[in-house]
Amino acid sequence: MRSNDIVTLEHLHRVRASRLGGLERDLQAKLAVLRVIEDEADACRAELAQVRRQRDAWESEWQTWLSTHGVLSRGEDYNRYHVVLIAWERDVREQLAEIEARLRVAAEEVALARSIVRKAQVRLEALGEKLERSKLSLVHAKSQRHHREAEELAVIAARQVRAAWSTEVVSAGV
Numbered sequence: 001m002r003s004n005d006i007v008t009l010e011h012l013h014r015v016r017a018s019r020l021g022g023l024e025r026d027l028q029a030k031l032a033v034l035r036v037i038e039d040e041a042d043a044c045r046a047e048l049a050q051v052r053r054q055r056d057a058w059e060s061e062w063q064t065w066l067s068t069h070g071v072l073s074r075g076e077d078y079n080r081y082h083v084v085l086i087a088w089e090r091d092v093r094e095q096l097a098e099i100e101a102r103l104r105v106a107a108e109e110v111a112l113a114r115s116i117v118r119k120a121q122v123r124l125e126a127l128g129e130k131l132e133r134s135k136l137s138l139v140h141a142k143s144q145r146h147h148r149e150a151e152e153l154a155v156i157a158a159r160q161v162r163a164a165w166s167t168e169v170v171s172a173g174v
Helices: 003-069 075-173
Strands: none
Touching: 003 075
């Protein structure tokens, strides 16, 4: 691997890391939306529980009054209150159904965003590993080249010493 290739890989790694950051921010935003909708659903369920408690209280009061007095003297009031409770409960159930539909959509968007983030993380990790292997390979290749060059220089120096030694021996003998 050449150093230009490593520079290209480093640039690609920075681009993918930046894109991953954007994908993670998008996921966080979708999670925030999901939490808001979950809070709405919880509030709506709490209101529905309140409606049920009031209906139970109304039923209990009505039954107690009927058994105590035998007849309903305030039948219209009880009937109106019952109608109000039924309308309130219906409205809350409709609201909860709408919220739960939005909740499903938001949960699907979060799941998709998580999947996209995970794929981007895997790709970034793989690229990072390839980049590290490439850098190690380049360092190893440079080290081998320097070692070969050092050996070649040593061989050349040894030849020069032998040549000088041979020349000295020949000159001394003449």
